[in-house]
Amino acid sequence: MQLALSExxxxxxxxxxxxxxxxxxxxxxxxxxxxxxxxxxxxxxxMQELNAGxxxxxxxxxxxxxxxxxxxxxxxxxxxxxxxxxxxPLAFNASMIGPVIAQFGTxxxxxxxxxxxxxxxxxxxxxxxxxxAGSDLASLRTTAVLxxxxxxVNGQKTWTTLGQYGDWIFTLVRTDPEVKKQAGIxxxxxxxxxxxxxxxxxELIDGGxxxxxxxxxxxxxxxxxxVGEVNSGWTQAKFLxxxxxxxxxxxxxxxxxxxxxxxxxxxxxxxDPLFRARxxxxxxxxxxxxxxxxxxxxxxxGGEPHPASSVLKLKGTELQQAVSELxxxxxxxxxxxxxxxxxxxxWYRRSTPTYLNLRKASIYGGSNEIQRxxxxxxxxxx
Amino acid sequence: MDFSYxxxxxxxRDAVKGLVGKQYADWEKRRQTAAEDPGFDEKLWTQMAEMxxxxxxxxxxxxxxxxxxxxxxxxxxxxxxVLAPEPYLGSVVYAGGLVAAVGTPEQRQEILGALSGGESxxxxxxxEPGHRWGPEAHDVTADGEGRLTGVKDGVLHGARADVLxxxxxxxxxxxxxxxxxxxxxxxxxxxxxxxGRAARITFDSTPATPLGxxxxxxxxxxxxxxDITRIMAANQALGAMQTQLKATVDYLKSxxxxxxxxxxxxxxxxxxxxxYTSQELTHSLVDWATMVVAAGDPTKVADAAAxxxxxxxxxxxxxxxxxxxxxxxxxxxxEYNVGTFTAHLTALDHLLGDAGHHLRTLDAQLTSxxxxxPLDVAATA
Numbered sequence: 054m055q056l057a058l059s060e061x062x063x064x065x066x067x068x069x070x071x072x073x074x075x076x077x078x079x080x081x082x083x084x085x086x087x088x089x090x091x092x093x094x095x096x097x098x099x100m101q102e103l104n105a106g107x108x109x110x111x112x113x114x115x116x117x118x119x120x121x122x123x124x125x126x127x128x129x130x131x132x133x134x135x136x137x138x139x140x141x142p143l144a145f146n147a148s149m150i151g152p153v154i155a156q157f158g159t160x161x162x163x164x165x166x167x168x169x170x171x172x173x174x175x176x177x178x179x180x181x182x183x184x185x186a187g188s189d190l191a192s193l194r195t196t197a198v199l200x201x202x203x204x205x206v207n208g209q210k211t212w213t214t215l216g217q218y219g220d221w222i223f224t225l226v227r228t229d230p231e232v233k234k235q236a237g238i239x240x241x242x243x244x245x246x247x248x249x250x251x252x253x254x255x256e257l258i259d260g261g262x263x264x265x266x267x268x269x270x271x272x273x274x275x276x277x278x279x280v281g282e283v284n285s286g287w288t289q290a291k292f293l294x295x296x297x298x299x300x301x302x303x304x305x306x307x308x309x310x311x312x313x314x315x316x317x318x319x320x321x322x323x324x325d326p327l328f329r330a331r332x333x334x335x336x337x338x339x340x341x342x343x344x345x346x347x348x349x350x351x352x353x354x355g356g357e358p359h360p361a362s363s364v365l366k367l368k369g370t371e372l373q374q375a376v377s378e379l380x381x382x383x384x385x386x387x388x389x390x391x392x393x394x395x396x397x398x399x400w401y402r403r404s405t406p407t408y409l410n411l412r413k414a415s416i417y418g419g420s421n422e423i424q425r426x427x428x429x430x431x432x433x434x435x
Numbered sequence: 436m437d438f439s440y441x442x443x444x445x446x447x448r449d450a451v452k453g454l455v456g457k458q459y460a461d462w463e464k465r466r467q468t469a470a471e472d473p474g475f476d477e478k479l480w481t482q483m484a485e486m487x488x489x490x491x492x493x494x495x496x497x498x499x500x501x502x503x504x505x506x507x508x509x510x511x512x513x514x515x516x517v518l519a520p521e522p523y524l525g526s527v528v529y530a531g532g533l534v535a536a537v538g539t540p541e542q543r544q545e546i547l548g549a550l551s552g553g554e555s556x557x558x559x560x561x562x563e564p565g566h567r568w569g570p571e572a573h574d575v576t577a578d579g580e581g582r583l584t585g586v587k588d589g590v591l592h593g594a595r596a597d598v599l600x601x602x603x604x605x606x607x608x609x610x611x612x613x614x615x616x617x618x619x620x621x622x623x624x625x626x627x628x629x630x631g632r633a634a635r636i637t638f639d640s641t642p643a644t645p646l647g648x649x650x651x652x653x654x655x656x657x658x659x660x661x662d663i664t665r666i667m668a669a670n671q672a673l674g675a676m677q678t679q680l681k682a683t684v685d686y687l688k689s690x691x692x693x694x695x696x697x698x699x700x701x702x703x704x705x706x707x708x709x710x711y712t713s714q715e716l717t718h719s720l721v722d723w724a725t726m727v728v729a730a731g732d733p734t735k736v737a738d739a740a741a742x743x744x745x746x747x748x749x750x751x752x753x754x755x756x757x758x759x760x761x762x763x764x765x766x767x768x769x770e771y772n773v774g775t776f777t778a779h780l781t782a783l784d785h786l787l788g789d790a791g792h793h794l795r796t797l798d799a800q801l802t803s804x805x806x807x808x809p810l811d812v813a814a815t816a
């Protein structure tokens with residue numbers, strides 16, 4: 054056992070720190086530090102600034118921009134990025150559809166989509182969930198029927214995050230209603246400008262517009278836009294969701310918010326031992342989580358995920374939520390106001406929407422109940 | 436950075452597991468051993484000495500083996516896994532640690548040599564009635580001639596110990612350490628709630644030899660040895676938690692109620708999943724804190740001890756309480772081991788400071804940093 058990073062990893066950490074703090078727009082990083090909402094342009098710009106340095110998709114195959122890093126390097130990259138208030142690469146592109154196309158796509162699909170996906174020239178949306186298919190994804194009902202050289206898609210997707218910005222959407226569709234439900238699903242890439250495709254906003258409890266419904270009415274999709282064979286979509290979905298669980302514990306970002314809370318609320322904290330106790334507990338739990346992430350990263354050389362990795366999503370989102378709850382409580386009456394104010398007040402005014410918005414964290418990406426199911430069944434054998 | 440044991444450490448773990456695990460695989464044997472004086476198996480203690488385990492922390496010059504904290508942690512974890520009652524933590528890590536830190540070269544050679552050889556059991560007489568945790572002595576005093584007066588209580592293996600290391604208030608203030616041998620002090624031994632042994636010891640102008648060149652104020656040395664002992668106790672607690680979770684999972688898979696095994700009920704499985712989460716987070720912090728000891732900076736060791744202490748207190752209660760609840764009534768019996776493991780976790784929790792104690796320590800420094808960098812500790816290595 055050895056706590057120190059190797060000289061090489063230490064140097065790598067410094068390189069990352071230096072790149073993130075000098076090559077990514079300061080205005081974007083300030084927006085993140087102050088907890089304000091990023092615009093579409095800012096998200097695109099920051100991903101392109103990362104891509105310019107080869108830091109947008111380091112886990113992809115090397116011929117498509119991957120870097121062949123160890124898990125530990127990837128962990129360091131991810132944590133330093135968050136510590137520097139750099140938005141992480143858009144997950145739909147970098148973590149979800151990119152690796153799927155690289156693994157299952159045709160040569161033509163790879164050439165067409167991967168460079169644009171890495172550089173966020175195409176903004177991808179995710180079309181998986183439906184009103185009756187959430188955690189039970191295989192129950193989805195959106196259909197695709199072959200008509201000549203096109204699939205004709207009908208149905209409805211929901212919870213399409215940032216769908217209002219999307220250029221293309223990767224979808225799971227039912228191509229065979231007669232077989233076992235997992236066996237009749239395919240994956241289609243659909244241009245969101247297609248006729249018959251409509252994006253409708255869903256207003257959320259934080260007052261924001263983050264998710265959408267996407268409706269398909271006789272949308273024609275060229276057959277060449279299917280990823281993998283017909284009816285093999287469940288394989289691609291499992292691959293994608295497996296990737297989604299990597300880097301799911303936003304330790305760096307949560308630590309940053311907690312540190313900022315100590316700074317902003319110094320006067321309140323100094324006067325209130327109960328707040329201090331909560332902060333000590335949260336810092337300690339975050340430390341245990343960060344060390345678990347390091348333990349998992351340092352141990353992942355063999356390809357098999359470390360069993361403790363299942364803890365990361367579960368505990369990571371609980372702590373992310375708990376820190377957002379602390380911030381609202383620190384703000385007290387200041388959190389009731391809305392609109393602009395000085396920097397401190399503005400931070401508090403965004404705290405309730407943030408707290409409410411983060412309730413999603415224990416629901417998406419495999420709800421925390423699903424994570425407990427994975428631990429109890431997959432690891433403990435119950 | 437690396438969280439895994441090397442080949443030698445794996446071999447050590449297997450050897451300890453082979454010796455101690457085999458001895459106490461039979462719970463009834465552990466119960467009998469704990470019930471009869473001195474509350475542990477003297478023969479096993481000798482075998483542990485022969486294997487070099489008792490001398491692990493001490494330099495070769497002092498008759499020890501000169502191993503590091505990771506190795507000591509391995510031994511503690513394996514002892515915790517089977518609830519071995521042998522006085523490793525109190526005698527080797529705690530009292531032995533003080534002799535190594537403060538003793539003169541002659542004292543170290545003599546006392547640690549005998550301890551390493553299994554010929555002598557040590558105890559640190561420190562806690563006093565009416566006082567909670569800390570490195571200072573309060574009501575036990577030393578006069579100018581090194582005679583001690585006052586009462587110590589909760590002294591682990593204090594009745595059996597051949598050598599007592601005693602903390603006392605010095606005539607000019609501060610806390611010094613003294614050695615009491617030849618059965619000195621009036622000792623009342625008793626069983627602790629987890630089947631361990633401790634004693635109340637009364638000193639009445641009892642002759643004692645200063646530990647170290649002179650009776651100097653060694654409060655900070657005591658504090659550091661306490662921090663290291665906390666971290667080793669955390670290793671022991673982790674071993675106990677691992678056994679409890681495994682026993683609970685096995686029980687849920689085999690115990691039938693309403694005609695089906697308990698793991699048919701999702702509510703129970705989810706509680707076991709939460710126990711696993713507690714255990715794994717604790718595992719990470721315990722490994723980290725052990726490596727911080729290896730890096731050697733006492734300030735950082737103190738911080739790591741408080742952090743691991745807080746985590747182990749919270750997790751130990753969670754895992755220990757749930758292990759009993761998920762087993763149901765059988766866990767309430769002394770015949771079945773799960774409840775005694777919870778008793779042991781409770782005892783370890785109160786040995787050197789519980790969650791509240793560590794929380795107060797960490798609270799005092801909360802505003803001196805913005806965020807914790809766990810890898811920063813290694814920079815001093």
